[in-house]
Amino acid sequence: MFPLNSMKVGNDRDKIVLLLLLLLLLLLLMMMMNDYDDDCHDGGDFSCGGDDDDDDDDDDDESHGSNNDNADDDTGCRWCDGVYTPTSDWPKDGDIQIDSISARYDTDLDDVLRDVTIRFKPGEKVGICGRTGSGKSSLTLALFRMLDTYKGRILIDNMDISHIPLITLRSRIAIIPQDPVLFAGTIRFNLDPYDEKFEDELWEALEIAQLKPVVAELDEKLDSPVSEGGENFSVGQRQLFCLARAFLRKTRILVMDEATASIDMQTDAILQKVVATAFADKTVLTIAHRVSTIVDSDSILVLSEGRVVEYDTPEALLALEDGVFSSLVKGAKNAGN
Incomplete structure (x- = not known):
């Protein structure tokens, strides 16, 4: 013991x-x-997120909505820890597939998008409208992953955006916001903050936005100062600077979030003309403040309480006498807009 x-x-x-x-x-x-x-990150012998079997790689690509042509990034690594880094030219087409998404601003808040399913074809010009609180802006915020999209998925060129690094995703979609944003600095910095473009490209963008004469008259040209918020330029000019900046991004998708809500009719006409020409082959989503700005779109999407209620060509929707879009157009005419 x-x-x-x-x-x-x-x-x-x-x-x-x-x-x-x-x-x-x-x-x-x-x-x-x-x-x-x-x-994985050095492009070694390991297959990112899978084994070396070719069949397994093909299955993995298919399940995430990728294709073999665009499967590899510069290091040869496709999937690492559930994150996909697309090639530098993604998206090539600007095809957007929204598949049964529901989204909210926070988990304890009501849904702002409810079971939305829609497809925007490459190069299509889509006008998005609806009454206040219908979910217009929320739909575009979902594209930038600024909402809690807890159901469904969004595919851009057949890639699920939930797998794309956030910075990469947002750098591949251009936006002209309702309130134009300029930063304290120079015109050059506001157009090309990462100093990636040649000077000729900056002048080309200004010419397209019809701002070249304005900037050329300034003493320091592209290096002229911009005050905080761009207060030394008019609202219309700030909006056109945002347009020039979007053009320089060379992205396949442009979002205009009620960009004409706070500018005069003359600047509005310039904006619409530039978008119709400079972005002719791009996918353009326009959230309408003035319904008249989207009647020439390829398609019209009407939302109500976060749901799709109408989606068709302007002509088809205007033919619906009791339709929502038809009523919005009639109301705008009565109000003189």
């Missing part, structure tokens, strides 16, 4: 040994995971 105190010492010693073994095992697992990540 062993003394009780010796048994206690033995038990404590066993516990210490077991703890040390567990810590050693945990350390080995962490080292193995680090080695895997290094191989």
Whole structure:
């Protein structure tokens, strides 16, 4: 018979040994995971997010909505930890498929989009309208992943945007917001904050936005100062600067979030003309403040309480006497807009 105190010492010693073994095992697992990540990001022998079997890679590509032509990034790594880094020319077409999405601003708030299913074809010009609170702006915010889209998915060129790095996604979609945003600095900085464009490209963008004469008359030209919020330019000019900045992005998708809501009719006409020409082959989504600005669109999407209620050509919707879009147009005519 062993003394009780010796048994206690033995038990404590066993516990210490077991703890040390567990810590050693945990350390080995962490080292193995680090080695895997290094191989994944360095384009090593490991297949990102899968094994080396070609059939498994094909299945993985198909399940995430990618295709073999656009499956690899510059390092040859396709999927790493559930994140897909697209090629530099993504999206090539600007095809947008919204598949049964429901979204909200927070988990304890009501849905602002409810089971929305819609497709915007490459190069299509889509006018989005509806009464206040219908979900117009929320739909575009979902494209930028600024909402809690807890159901369904959004595909851009057949890629699920929930797998795209957020910075990459937002850099591939241009937007002209309702309230034009300019930053304290220079005109050059506001057009090309990352200094990626040649000077000729900046002047071309200004010419397209019909701002070249304005900037050319300034003493410092492109290096002329811009005050905080762009207060040294008119609202219309600030809106056109945003248009020039969007043009420089060379993206396949442009979102105009009620961009004509706070500008005069002359600037509105310039804006519409430039979008119709400079963005002729791009997918353009326009949230309408003035219904007259979208009657020439290829398609009209009408939302109500976060749901799609009408989607067709302007001609087809205007033919519906009791339709929502038809009533909005009639109301605008009566109001002189």
